[in-house]
Amino acid sequence: MTAPTNPAGPVDLSARAAAAFSRLYGLAYARVGPDLTIQQASPAFLALVDQPTALIGQPLSAVLWEFVGADEALRPVLAGQSPRYQLERVNRELPDGQIHYLTFWVVPWSETQPGAGLIVIVEDADRFGQLEQSLVQSRNELHLAQAQLLRANQKLEQLATTDDLTGLPNRRYFEQALRRELDRGQRYRHATALLLADVDQYSPFRDLYGNPLGDEVVKLVALLLADRLRGVDRLARLEAGSFALLLPETDLPGAAVVAERLRERVAREAGPALTAQRPGAADGAQFTLSLGVGAAPAQAATPSELWDVADAALTHAKATGRNRWSTTPTAYVISSK
Amino acid sequence: MTVVQQKICLLGEFAVGKTSLVRRFVEGRFDDRYLSTIGVKISRKALPRPAGELLLLIWDLAGGDEFSLQSSYLRGAAGALIACDLTRASTLAAFDRYTEQLWALNPGAPVVFIGNKVDLVAERAITDAELLAASQRLGGPCVRTSAKTGEQVEAAFALLAEQLEARR
Numbered sequence: 010m011t012a013p014t015n016p017a018g019p020v021d022l023s024a025r026a027a028a029a030f031s032r033l034y035g036l037a038y039a040r041v042g043p044d045l046t047i048q049q050a051s052p053a054f055l056a057l058v059d060q061p062t063a064l065i066g067q068p069l070s071a072v073l074w075e076f077v078g079a080d081e082a083l084r085p086v087l088a089g090q091s092p093r094y095q096l097e098r099v100n101r102e103l104p105d106g107q108i109h110y111l112t113f114w115v116v117p118w119s120e121t122q123p124g125a126g127l128i129v130i131v132e133d134a135d136r137f138g139q140l141e142q143s144l145v146q147s148r149n150e151l152h153l154a155q156a157q158l159l160r161a162n163q164k165l166e167q168l169a170t171t172d173d174l175t176g177l178p179n180r181r182y183f184e185q186a187l188r189r190e191l192d193r194g195q196r197y198r199h200a201t202a203l204l205l206a207d208v209d210q211y212s213p214f215r216d217l218y219g220n221p222l223g224d225e226v227v228k229l230v231a232l233l234l235a236d237r238l239r240g241v242d243r244l245a246r247l248e249a250g251s252f253a254l255l256l257p258e259t260d261l262p263g264a265a266v267v268a269e270r271l272r273e274r275v276a277r278e279a280g281p282a283l284t285a286q287r288p289g290a291a292d293g294a295q296f297t298l299s300l301g302v303g304a305a306p307a308q309a310a311t312p313s314e315l316w317d318v319a320d321a322a323l324t325h326a327k328a329t330g331r332n333r334w335s336t337t338p339t340a341y342v343i344s345s346k
Numbered sequence: 347m348t349v350v351q352q353k354i355c356l357l358g359e360f361a362v363g364k365t366s367l368v369r370r371f372v373e374g375r376f377d378d379r380y381l382s383t384i385g386v387k388i389s390r391k392a393l394p395r396p397a398g399e400l401l402l403l404i405w406d407l408a409g410g411d412e413f414s415l416q417s418s419y420l421r422g423a424a425g426a427l428i429a430c431d432l433t434r435a436s437t438l439a440a441f442d443r444y445t446e447q448l449w450a451l452n453p454g455a456p457v458v459f460i461g462n463k464v465d466l467v468a469e470r471a472i473t474d475a476e477l478l479a480a481s482q483r484l485g486g487p488c489v490r491t492s493a494k495t496g497e498q499v500e501a502a503f504a505l506l507a508e509q510l511e512a513r514r
């Protein structure tokens with residue numbers, strides 16, 4: 010075996026070793042001078058660079074992009090202060106069309122002569138690279154799936170507390186809010202009012218005109234009720250044409266004012282709004298609300314008591330002619346009309 | 347005409363869209379599939395700038411490893427884009443770590459922060475205010491991008507290029 014000719018001077022052991030490896034395994038290596046320009050390159054190294062012809066004398070960083078900005082890291086290796094510079098798992102698409110994972114090793118050309126130059130050895134760690142890639146891939150996909158599951162659960166939670174048709178909170182959510190608010194009201198000695206509202210004659214209307222139009226009415230009424238509420242007020246759709254409204258820090262007279270405002274607004278606007286939205290579907294139809302009003306602590310101490318009070322008031326409003334609001338007849342009766 | 351070559355790094359947790367941002371910027375396309383990067387993929391793109399051509403060497407790094415990034419990946423970087431995924435809140439928290447790692451090797455290197463996947467409106471988990479607050483705290487501008495639609499991708503790289511020039 011003859012050592013390759015080396016124009017830059019005597020060849021010591023590491024140079025001879027590199028040359029031998031190059032022949033045995035087609036090793037890609039290049040010799041780099043003290044000025045960090047290429048002085049010699051193996052055939053396998055030439056296969057890695059864009060323009061293999063004009064290689065000699067070029068700065069290393071002009072031949073391999075991987076070394077742009079690396080001069081400062083190479084100098085200590087050149088000076089013998091650092092044993093090597095290494096850059097692992099550099100993804101390169103090679104002419105075979107595959108992604109290869111390359112490792113660049115940079116070591117001193119001479120172990121006895123610091124400053125003589127460097128050898129750059131490029132190792133194709135293909136099989137390990139691909140194995141590692143598939144491991145990392147599985148791990149990351151698992152993490153992503155977990156994150157997606159978490160999001161799906163949050164969405165589910167939201168669905169479980171939201172009414173599909175109107176997007177308002179549903180009964181389940183409302184009952185929780187009512188409990189929380191009464192607790193808070195008790196602690197801070199605030200009044201809390203509850204309004205229960207039914208669209209009058211909703212079921213007969215829906216039976217006559219069908220569910221799609223019935224749904225339209227519910228959506229319109231929901232919009233009218235939601236309009237101009239305070240940020241702290243909570244409106245929910247309970248079922249069919251029934252709604253509930255929670256008014257924190259509001260006593261019975263205050264709630265009665267709100268009830269009258271809502272009654273009046275729905276009676277005035279809901280019918281014409283439907284006619285405008287769906288001309289010809291149920292022209293001239295009118296919609297009104299019956300409302301029951303209750304307040305804690307004046308009439309009730311617990312959420313279920315308050316609910317019963319407001320529900321009894323609603324029954325009273327319906328029994329006395331609809332399109333009106335009422336407080337429960339068992340407390341002091343005040344009612345519209 | 348002068349040609350300046352500079353190395354910049356893309357940093358961020360896994361799957362925030364680093365590889366997709368580079369693909370959009372360099373190749374002008376998007377791919378829905380997810381192929382985890384290991385190690386580093388280096389791409390080149392020449393940016394015509396008023397002062398001459400700027401050749402960006404873009405280091406797309408694997409992110410979210412429990413191991414800290416190898417220092418040889420970051421060494422010599424003139425600047426970085428640090429990205430989060432606007433649909434995953436945890437990816438914003440990693441900004442600090444990547445910024446620290448970058449500055450440990452390249453003190454004061456300019457950084458542009460990116461909130462990617464802005465197209466996924468319904469899945470948004472990081473608000474504009476949160477992104478802005480994190481970026482301002484770390485001292486860099488932020489851009490909301492979509493590698494999918496291409497929105498603001500060029501702008502993010504251009505913003506970094508501007509900062510690189512300002513520093514030279």
Ligand SMILES: Nc1nc2c(ncn2[C@@H]2O[C@H](COP(=O)(O)OP(=O)(O)O)[C@@H](O)[C@H]2O)c(=O)[nH]1
Pocket residue numbers: 358359360361362363364365366367377378379380381382383409462463464465466491492493494495
């Ligand atoms: N909708 C959407 N998906 C994106 C966007 N950017 C990346 N992705 C997807 O997110 C996943 C991870 O992207 P990738 O670029 O590999 O992330 P990396 O790990 O940070 O390099 C892939 O499935 C991409 O298709 C984006 O802006 N919008």
Ligand SMILES: [Mg+2]
Pocket residue numbers: 361364365366381382383406407408
């Ligand atoms: Mg990637």
